Amino acid sequence: MSQMKYDRFLNEISRRREPSLLRELFSLQVEAPEDAVFLMAGMPNPDTFPLVEGSLTLRDGRALTLSPKKMVDCLQYGPTPGYPPLLKQLKDLTQRLHEPPRWRDSDVVVTTGSQSGLFMAMEMMMSPNDYVLIEEPCYTGAISILAPYSPRYLPVNSDSEGMIPDSLKAALSRWRPKDAQDPLSDIPKFIYTIPTACNPTGAVTSEERRREIYKTACEYNLLILEDDPYYFLQFMDEEKFPSSYLRLDTEGRVLRFDSFSKIIASGLRVGWVTGPQPLIRKINLHKGASVISSASMSQVVVNELLEMWGDEGLRKHVREVRRFYHTQRDAMLLAAEKHLSGLCEWSVPAGGMFLWIKVGRISDTWSMVLERAMKKKVMVVPGQGFMTDSSSLCQYLRLSFSANTPLNMEKGLCGLAQLIREEIELQNSHQFLQKWG
């Protein structure tokens, strides 16, 4: 196994991030005699906290109780990498699910949802005008992080089997693999991808493609940012899930972003990043400087829930959530077959919450949605928002099947079909006027 060096991936700012001097002082606490008096903590006194204990009721009727001691954990600052019992559980879970080949050189940090993990990782690497390899179409939240850097995007195309390895190779064709050794080269540092149930396409990247993409990343010394919040929402048996990039990572070049948003609760804002220790260390330094620690209450609640469930309970819960979205997807497909056949094209989403449709007979969906959709009492997201070049025309729409009843999906798609038909007529009459008017 080669020994990775991570300097090439860090920008000026993250290179300058160092632990605070006080951290050293606090680490001495561990070896302190039992009767030592600590007059250094900046933490508030828990005796002043207004809440003392609590109880939450689970859907199955069981109670999750927060004892007075747990409540102090909920209300007090915590260590930057995460609430220790939760961190341990996340490490165990990640190791069990992905069996990372470089586990001993890896670390985990709890994040405020995977979004904050992505933000910190990109902030660690990006400099203005950098080239960026990004799967397209792509999660808008990633574009929001990247856009202020005015990046030179190298969009990598995807289809119903996820990111296309040949498109990645084509995007890299202006460089040679050895350029990655040249500190002055402008070769990209990372590939950003959503391999499972991609938002917006719903595609799951096949195992074969993942292996090929990983090989290319090794060849060009790139990191892979594996944004995987829909990991558990693949509509297939767990044994058939393709290997995560983390599982394929024999060289230490994957940063994996996980989240409880889609399977426990998005408002708790608990996610985690797994990756090579030197990179996680930098993310921790960013986190320490920006938020000190993630919300303790959320971390304690997730930890208690996971402890209560155990491995089997978590699997059972996730299976139920998966089944729910699978049924929702089928309802959406049924409604789409009924109302959009002949008007739109789509691939069956292999997971997640979205149906990505192409409206081939109109040149752009933006004004149709923004100016006319509400009149038909339906709202969808125009595809442009998922493109790196938001000024170009886009024929796609993203429809969500997460929160609507089958009846509402049916109603919504009926309205959408009318909207599209009218848009086609409008477009045809414009074209007629342009030609003859």
Ligand SMILES: Cc1ncc(COP(=O)(O)O)c(C=O)c1O
């Ligand atoms: C692909 C992708 N990545 C990241 C996120 C952010 O998730 P979180 O709630 O964990 O921050 C989302 C949320 O929709 C997403 O779709």
